[in-house]
Amino acid sequence: xxxxxxxxxxxxxxxxxxxxxxxxxxxxxxxxxxxxxxxxxxxxxxxxxxxxxxxx
Amino acid sequence: xxxxxxxxxxxxxxxxxxxxxxxxxxxxxxxxxxxxxxxxxxxxxxxxxxxxxxxxxxxxxxxxxxxxxxxxxxxxxxxxxxxxxxxxxxxxxxxxxxxxxxxxxxxxxxxxxxxxxxxxxxxxxxxxxxxxxxxxxxxxxxxxxxxxxxxxxxxxxxxxxxxxxxxxxxxxxxxxxxxxxxxxxxxxxxxxxxxxxxxxxxxxxxxxxxxxxxxxxxxxxxxxxxxxxxxxxxxxxxxxxxxxxxxxxxxxxxxxxxxxxxxxxxxxxxxxxxxxxxxxxxxxxxxxxxxxxxxxxxxxxxxxxxxxxxxxxxxxxxxxxxxxxxxxxxxxxxxxxxxxxxxxxxxxxxxxxxxxxxxxxxxxxxxxxxxxxxxxxxxxxxxxxxxxxxxxxxxxxxxxxxxxxxxxxxxxxxxxxxxxxxxxxxxxxxxxxxxxxxxxxxxxxxxxxxxxxxxxxxxxxxxxxxxxxxxxxxxxxx
Numbered sequence: 001x002x003x004x005x006x007x008x009x010x011x012x013x014x015x016x017x018x019x020x021x022x023x024x025x026x027x028x029x030x031x032x033x034x035x036x037x038x039x040x041x042x043x044x045x046x047x048x049x050x051x052x053x054x055x056x
Numbered sequence: 057x058x059x060x061x062x063x064x065x066x067x068x069x070x071x072x073x074x075x076x077x078x079x080x081x082x083x084x085x086x087x088x089x090x091x092x093x094x095x096x097x098x099x100x101x102x103x104x105x106x107x108x109x110x111x112x113x114x115x116x117x118x119x120x121x122x123x124x125x126x127x128x129x130x131x132x133x134x135x136x137x138x139x140x141x142x143x144x145x146x147x148x149x150x151x152x153x154x155x156x157x158x159x160x161x162x163x164x165x166x167x168x169x170x171x172x173x174x175x176x177x178x179x180x181x182x183x184x185x186x187x188x189x190x191x192x193x194x195x196x197x198x199x200x201x202x203x204x205x206x207x208x209x210x211x212x213x214x215x216x217x218x219x220x221x222x223x224x225x226x227x228x229x230x231x232x233x234x235x236x237x238x239x240x241x242x243x244x245x246x247x248x249x250x251x252x253x254x255x256x257x258x259x260x261x262x263x264x265x266x267x268x269x270x271x272x273x274x275x276x277x278x279x280x281x282x283x284x285x286x287x288x289x290x291x292x293x294x295x296x297x298x299x300x301x302x303x304x305x306x307x308x309x310x311x312x313x314x315x316x317x318x319x320x321x322x323x324x325x326x327x328x329x330x331x332x333x334x335x336x337x338x339x340x341x342x343x344x345x346x347x348x349x350x351x352x353x354x355x356x357x358x359x360x361x362x363x364x365x366x367x368x369x370x371x372x373x374x375x376x377x378x379x380x381x382x383x384x385x386x387x388x389x390x391x392x393x394x395x396x397x398x399x400x401x402x403x404x405x406x407x408x409x410x411x412x413x414x415x416x417x418x419x420x421x422x423x424x425x426x427x428x429x430x431x432x433x434x435x436x437x438x439x440x441x442x443x444x445x446x447x448x449x450x451x452x453x454x455x456x457x458x459x460x461x462x463x464x465x466x467x468x469x470x471x472x473x474x475x476x477x478x479x480x481x482x483x484x485x486x487x488x489x490x491x492x493x494x495x496x497x498x499x500x501x502x503x504x505x506x507x508x509x510x511x512x513x514x515x516x517x518x519x520x521x522x523x524x525x526x527x528x529x530x531x532x533x534x
Binding site for chain 2: 006013014017018020021022024025026029032033036037039040043044046047048052053054
């Protein structure tokens with residue numbers, strides 16, 4: 001997953017997800033959390049790539 | 057006994073001196089308090105000290121001993137307690153302005169109550185990272201004498217081996233206190249390495265027990281399925297002595313496991329002759345994440361284990377990277393669940409790094425979290441298979457020594473140097489043992505075992521410390 005194409009959408013996504021939980025985030029924090037999003041997704045994609053079988 | 061001699065001794069030795077009548081608890085408490093008066097302003101070990109209460113407790117315990125009543129081997133032993141663990145002496149802050157001051161007002165949780173009943177004395181609450189997460193947020197701390205920083209409320213923990221270095225976290229103050237001789241042992245918690253990492257960076261011993269062995273209610277949670285409470289002390293033998301009291305199921309923590317009582321100190325002198333120790337180099341020192349100096353200390357530590365009779369074999373640790381990464385993602389999701397309402401109400405009262413870190417938990421989807429749990433299940437199965445061929449697995453605790461404050465905070469690179477998180481995902485017992493100095497700062501050996509093999513892990517740790525003396529080293533600040 002590429003960092004660049006996600007960066008704009010991540011801002012919107014992060015704000016929406018936190019707002020759903022009733023958390024209003026100041027712009028500085030929002031930008032910083034959004035900047036973490038691509039690496040978080042990369043980590044999760046690696047975890048999803050593991051075949052854990054059908055038993056769990 | 058002179059104060060300096062008291063401060064150099066571990067729990068087992070101090071208990072023996074108390075038994076022999078050559079030492080009193082009051083003498084001990086006074087020695088540690090005097091040391092803290094001098095050293096704590098430099099190390100930032102304590103968030104709060106309970107000097108009067110500790111002395112009163114020591115007098116009471118000395119009186120009981122004089123009357124022939126000795127509660128346990130820990131009778132009259134002083135401890136430092138990480139300030140996310142509730143104690144009846146005072147409030148718990150989790151080193152945060154956001155935590156409700158009423159949290160923990162009920163006092164001791166089950167582990168603290170067990171220790172109290174066994175006769176320990178709480179000298180004070182020790183510094184941590186805010187809510188036990190992450191790296192130091194220098195915006196929360198006073199790192200110099202500038203007026204702009206002077207109003208920040210919490211001391212910055214500093215490494216006794218080099219005051220310009222981080223001591224590791226999040227059980228920072230407990231590790232600095234043991235290293236600097238401010239108490240002989242203490243309590244920490246470990247969600248991704250928070251007992252073993254500061255133990256490693258500060259040159260002390262720290263044990264993360266098997267998940268479910270030690271109850272964690274009465275502790276501010278971070279990631280409930282990754283959190284472990286464990287002892288930090290000068291030796292594996294001291295950790296075993298504390299674990300003997302700490303272990304046990306509690307109805308207030310559904311994740312604890314009912315097991316027969318076990319004496320973790322009983323086999324400490326059995327050594328490692330014939331023990332099969334897997335060496336996981338490919339995911340640590342051979343993965344490019346360790347310094348040459350730490351790798352050198354690790355090889356010397358392996359030589360010591362081999363000389364003591366252990367059989368060393370190279371192993372490939374399955375899913376190491378994935379289990380480490382899933383630890384952080386999973387704990388963020390679990391931390392967000394606990395902090396959600398508090399973040400909504402008190403966002404500005406959190407440290408900047410803390411709130412941004414925990415908020416990442418909102419970005420983990422339900423499907424992500426389930427996959428993390430599936431991976432952990434698979435990991436437990438695969439690693440259990442590995443433990444069919446070895447008794448323990450050895451790695452360094454971290455690939456580098458303590459970082460210097462103000463160094464470039466490349467977090468991704470720094471996280472790759474931590475070899476602790478896979479064992480939180482797996483819930484397996486792991487101990488951090490001093491294994492030398494790398495560029496004048498402590499390096500640490502990690503030994504891990506299968507579930508509920510804590511006694512074997514501690515036995516191997518004690519054997520290593522029988523043949524090495526790194527755990528006896530004291531820092532320049534003493």
